Amino acid sequence: MAFKLHNTLTRQLAELRPGEPGHVRFYTCGPTVYNFAHIGNFRAYIFEDLLRRYLKFRGFRVTQVMNLTDVDDKTIRSSREQGLPLRQFTKKYIDAFFEDLAVLRVERAEHYPAATDHVPEMIALIQTLLDKGVGYKSDDGSIYFSIAKFPSYGKLAHLDMTGLRSGARVAQDEYEKESAADFALWKAWDEKDGAVVWDAPWGRGRPGWHIECSAMSMKYLGQSFDLHTGGVDNIFPHHEDEIAQSEAATGQPFVKYWMHCAHLVVDGKKMSKSLGNFFTLRDLLDKGYSGREIRYELLATHYRQSLNFTFTALDAARAALGRLDEFSDRLRTIAGVADPDHHLPAWAQQALDAFTAALDEDLNISAALAALFDMITAGNRAMNEKTLNAAGASTVLGLLKRFDSVLGFLQPEQQQADADALALLEQRQAARKAKNWPESDRIRDELKKRGWVIQDTAQGPKLKKM
RNA sequence: GGCGCGGUAGCCAAGUGGUAAGGCGGAGGUCUGCAAAACCUCUAUUCAUCGGUUCGAAUCCGAUCCGCGCCUCCA
Numbered sequence: 001m002a003f004k005l006h007n008t009l010t011r012q013l014a015e016l017r018p019g020e021p022g023h024v025r026f027y028t029c030g031p032t033v034y035n036f037a038h039i040g041n042f043r044a045y046i047f048e049d050l051l052r053r054y055l056k057f058r059g060f061r062v063t064q065v066m067n068l069t070d071v072d073d074k075t076i077r078s079s080r081e082q083g084l085p086l087r088q089f090t091k092k093y094i095d096a097f098f099e100d101l102a103v104l105r106v107e108r109a110e111h112y113p114a115a116t117d118h119v120p121e122m123i124a125l126i127q128t129l130l131d132k133g134v135g136y137k138s139d140d141g142s143i144y145f146s147i148a149k150f151p152s153y154g155k156l157a158h159l160d161m162t163g164l165r166s167g168a169r170v171a172q173d174e175y176e177k178e179s180a181a182d183f184a185l186w187k188a189w190d191e192k193d194g195a196v197v198w199d200a201p202w203g204r205g206r207p208g209w210h211i212e213c214s215a216m217s218m219k220y221l222g223q224s225f226d227l228h229t230g231g232v233d234n235i236f237p238h239h240e241d242e243i244a245q246s247e248a249a250t251g252q253p254f255v256k257y258w259m260h261c262a263h264l265v266v267d268g269k270k271m272s273k274s275l276g277n278f279f280t281l282r283d284l285l286d287k288g289y290s291g292r293e294i295r296y297e298l299l300a301t302h303y304r305q306s307l308n309f310t311f312t313a314l315d316a317a318r319a320a321l322g323r324l325d326e327f328s329d330r331l332r333t334i335a336g337v338a339d340p341d342h343h344l345p346a347w348a349q350q351a352l353d354a355f356t357a358a359l360d361e362d363l364n365i366s367a368a369l370a371a372l373f374d375m376i377t378a379g380n381r382a383m384n385e386k387t388l389n390a391a392g393a394s395t396v397l398g399l400l401k402r403f404d405s406v407l408g409f410l411q412p413e414q415q416q417a418d419a420d421a422l423a424l425l426e427q428r429q430a431a432r433k434a435k436n437w438p439e440s441d442r443i444r445d446e447l448k449k450r451g452w453v454i455q456d457t458a459q460g461p462k463l464k465k466m
Numbered sequence: 467g468g469c470g471c472g473g474u475a476g477c478c479a480a481g482u483g484g485u486a487a488g489g490c491g492g493a494g495g496u497c498u499g500c501a502a503a504a505c506c507u508c509u510a511u512u513c514a515u516c517g518g519u520u521c522g523a524a525u526c527c528g529a530u531c532c533g534c535g536c537c538u539c540c541a
Contacts, residue, residue: 011470029541037541044541072539158469159537183538209539231541232470238539262471263535270534300489301479306471306534313478316490323489326504358480366480370488380505384496437499444501455503464503 003058006304006362008235008258009156013362016257018226023061026051026227027217027255029234030066030112033093034074036280039298039309040264040271042104044231046295047261047303047363049106051229053406054359064109065220068094071115072209076196086196087116100281103291104298105408113216115207119198121215122207125249126185126200134248138177141188141203147181150244156258157236183241184208210241214254218246228255232262261303267310284314293317296409302365325412327376328400330383331393338390340398345382348396351375355403372403417463421452425461428454 002015018024028048031037037045048064055062069075070090079089094114101108115122126143129135134149147153189197189204197204217225223246230239239258246254263270266277284294296317301307344352351371358367379396382388388396404410417425428443444454447463455462 031541032539041541047541074539157537181538229541233536233540236469236537241538261541263541265534268533297478304471305479308478310478312490316478319491320489323504330504364480366488370480373488377506384505432499435499441500448502453502456498456501457504462503 001357001360003055003360004362005257005259008260011158014257016226018060019224019256022059023063024055024227025063025221025225026065026229027213027221027225028064028066028109028228029213029230029238030068031093031097032069032072032074033090033097034072034078035093036096036282037100038271038278038280039284039294040231042100042281042294043264043298043307044229044261045101045106046104046298048229049104049408050299050303050363050365050406051259052107052109053408054363057359057402057406062110063221065111065113065217066109067213067216068097068112068114069209069212070094071196071206076193080192080194103281103285104295105291105411107408111220113220115212115216118212118216118219119207121219122211123198123200125211125215125218125245126207128249129185129245130202132248135185136178137202141205142184143186143202144177144182145185145241145245145248146178147183147244148179150248152247153181153244154240156240156243159236159240183210183237185211185245210238211245213238214242214246214249217242218250223250223254224252225255227257227259229259229261232260235260259303262306264298264307264309266308268308279309289314289318290413292409292411292413293321296321299365299407299409300369303363321409321412323376324372324410327379328397328410328412331379331397331400334383334388335390335393335397338394340395341391342395344395344399345379345388345392347378347382348375348399351378352399352402359406368406372407413465417452421447421450421463424450425454425463429461 004013004015006012007014016024028045031041048066052062052064068090071086075086075090079086082089126135129145130137130143135143135145137143185208186200186202187205187208189206193206196206198206217228228239228242235258243254246252265271266275266279269275269277271278281291281294285291293314294317297309297313298307300317351374354371354374355368358364358371361367379388383393400410424443424447428440428447431437431439431443447454451465452463453465455464
């Protein structure tokens with residue numbers, strides 16, 4: 001069995017064979033840090049997290065790089081509006097971004113290079129392109145990439161550029177580009193840029209957007225690396241341009257596999273502020289949903305399928321997670337302190353096999369979750385029939401832990417009952433012992449008001465956060 | 467117009483030639499002082515529509531109807 005993925009370059013499934021056996025180097029396009037990231041952004045980061053975690057589950061060593069775009073039109077504009085130096089402005093959103101990732105239980109990548117820390121590398125790359133005659137300087141001092149000099153331009157997006165390539169020189173209002181499809185490697189300083197400026201051999205200015213990903217990915221991963229991911233909207237022009245720049249500069253194939261995740265829509269419509277269906281992670285947390293619940297919803301749809309985000313689905317996620325938690329609780333009760341016996345019950349082994357087979361097939365998460373839920377049904381049945389002993393339960397708990405190394409949502413949120421709630425719970429037990437049902441029910445209602453639900457189990461009452 | 471994705475139960479969502487996974491919801495049952503929660507069972511003769519290929523199609527081909535994305539800096 002092998003891990004197969006859908007490669008945007010070929011539009012086909014192919015087995016992942018990293019350049020260095022056993023070690024996957026991959027680059028993921030990160031956030032532009034001018035605002036809080038929204039749930040559509042996080043859909044992409046969670047997809048990449050699943051990929052990362054599954055690669056590790058499969059035994060690969062992973063080196064992942066995610067860039068932070070901290071200089072571009074939007075960051076410059078917003079920092080000026082707020083009267084803050086660029087770095088001070090972006091720091092707030094970089095910090096927020098990492099906080100959000102932690103809430104969503106996204107594993108940290110190995111490197112998070114910021115564009116502003118890598119301008120020398122970008123200048124060097126642009127110089128190479130100028131030396132090779134693929135880049136050219138326009139009258140205003142900007143540097144452009146000439147796609148006419150890169151015949152395979154369009155291979156990722158499957159665009160036929162012949163019509164554009166033969167185009168005549170475009171007028172001044174097209175930023176003095178030779179061809180409309182040429183893109184900026186370097187933008188000459190403009191008054192609107194204020195203090196955001198670097199010196200380059202050809203003049204003052206700032207890097208274009210695409211060049212940062214080429215410069216930083218090659219710095220940390222090499223001129224040729226395994227995997228590059230992002231949202232579908234990045235296929236063109238961003239990733240197409242990255243390929244052009246990088247391959248024109250090095251003469252090497254840039255990236256072997258490209259993976260792109262589809263968009264998230266809300267109630268079937270594209271998220272937009274005007275429709276009132278635009279949500280940051282923080283908006284959802286404010287509504288009382290947990291990062292774990294949001295993670296579940298964002299993860300549960302296959303990454304190449306557009307994800308319809310709804311609150312109904314978020315509630316469904318909550319219910320499904322509750323069931324998963326209950327299963328773990330039951331196992332823990334049976335397992336006690338027993339050691340695992342290294343031999344999975346047949347139904348658990350079956351789940352592991354199905355789980356792996358599903359994710360091997362281009363991260364088929366729906367089938368993987370089906371395997372998990374089938375295991376829960378089988379496991380509950382075994383526990384009902386008392387055919388699962390302590391060691392067996394302990395072994396299955398170990399398997400759940402392995403599953404969670406991929407899924408990242410099985411671990412419940414901490415929910416420590418406060419002293420008051422525990423005191424009430426004891427009072428209710430006393431009332432129940434005396435068969436004083438009205439008092440017992442009154443205390444149950446009181447706890448409910450405080451957000452706790454009582455579950456009377458064979459092992460005594462339990463408090464659950466509502 | 468070009469490139470591409472999708473239409474499967476009340477909702478969400480797998481399955482891409484061998485006779486419909488899974489989740490939520492709903493219905494019944496078990497447990498319980500009553501509950502709650504949990505657990506068990508059931509819940510699509512059918513896969514947008516119409517033709518075609520085939521022993522066999524949700525899956526392949528053709529047409530049609532809907533929805534959506536990208537086409538120069540939005541994950």
